[in-house]
Amino acid sequence: MYRILIFSSLLYSPNDVPFFWHAHVSDEKPVKEVLRKCFDADLVELNTVEDVEKAKRLNLVSTLVSQDRIGVGALDDSLYNGQRRKPLVITSPHIRETAELFSQDNFGRVFSFYRHPIDYDVDPGLKRKLPPEAGANNFLSRLLSDVHTGPLEFKELGIAKQVIRQTTIAGSRDLMAESLLRFSNYYGWVPVGGQGTKDSYESDDAIAKQCIEDIVKDAPGERYADHNSPEWKVFYKANKLDCQLYEIARSTWRAQIQTIIPLVLQKRRAGEGDDDEVKEDGE
Numbered sequence: 602m603y604r605i606l607i608f609s610s611l612l613y614s615p616n617d618v619p620f621f622w623h624a625h626v627s628d629e630k631p632v633k634e635v636l637r638k639c640f641d642a643d644l645v646e647l648n649t650v651e652d653v654e655k656a657k658r659l660n661l662v663s664t665l666v667s668q669d670r671i672g673v674g675a676l677d678d679s680l681y682n683g684q685r686r687k688p689l690v691i692t693s694p695h696i697r698e699t700a701e702l703f704s705q706d707n708f709g710r711v712f713s714f715y716r717h718p719i720d721y722d723v724d725p726g727l728k729r730k731l732p733p734e735a736g737a738n739n740f741l742s743r744l745l746s747d748v749h750t751g752p753l754e755f756k757e758l759g760i761a762k763q764v765i766r767q768t769t770i771a772g773s774r775d776l777m778a779e780s781l782l783r784f785s786n787y788y789g790w791v792p793v794g795g796q797g798t799k800d801s802y803e804s805d806d807a808i809a810k811q812c813i814e815d816i817v818k819d820a821p822g823e824r825y826a827d828h829n830s831p832e833w834k835v836f837y838k839a840n841k842l843d844c845q846l847y848e849i850a851r852s853t854w855r856a857q858i859q860t861i862i863p864l865v866l867q868k869r870r871a872g873e874g875d876d877d878e879v880k881e882d883g884e
Contacts, residue, residue: 696745715772721741770787774823794808
């Protein structure tokens with residue numbers, strides 16, 4: 602199974618490593634632009650399996666910790682409740698291989714976007730990994746369950762569902778700006794031009810929101826599909842499991858409205874924050 606921390610109500614740890622998993626090209630480009638322009642993020646891009654293998658040989662995560670680029674050494678005590686400037690984010694389309702970089706000391710915290718199968722824009726590197734039939738037959742279920750050929754059953758769908766529900770912060774293609782703001786709040790990233798203080802929290806949020814919206818405003822939404830058409834019936838028959846997986850991703854996005862808590866609030870609720878008012882009112 603993926604060596605990625607399972608999401609629950611756990612506090613986001615300063616030792617955890619943000620990992621942007623991008624299976625689709627048209628998600629990768631705007632998200633990376635947001636990370637760089639809105640948060641001045643340092644991206645470690647592992648775009649090929651060879652890149653990931655090299656990162657393993659070099660003990661990438663341990664090296665980044667020793668350089669104080671991630672982990673406790675990267676924290677800035679002047680920022681409110683554990684927030685960070687210039688976050689470091691590992692990015693890759695290869696979720697299974699990249700997951701092996703992480704450890705019990707430095708878990709990966711994955712965020713990703715999910716889209717309907719009719720809108721797939723699969724990364725070329727992923728296409729090369731799977732046989733041709735996987736490109737038009739439940740691609741994502743095959744990728745996440747690691748069953749590349751032959752028929753898929755409920756077991757494989759269950760594995761793929763578990764990855765989405767338990768190991769990722771789910772983003773929605775047609776709600777890209779809202780999803781990205783949720784990600785940034787969860788990780789505690791201070792936007793470019795933000796102050797990172799208790800008093801600036803709301804204004805920082807507004808800065809981040811405006812920057813994100815300016816970048817993703819032209820990103821296309823979901824395509825309409827006539828579910829009564831013969832073409833749709835053929836497509837659905839071939840990709841039934843991925844269609845179900847998409848619905849799971851959507852329900853996960855909705856559920857995480859309650860479970861993916863902004864970092865500053867996580868720390869306050871855990872009694873580890875800088876907010877004396879919360880301690881006084883018993884929260």
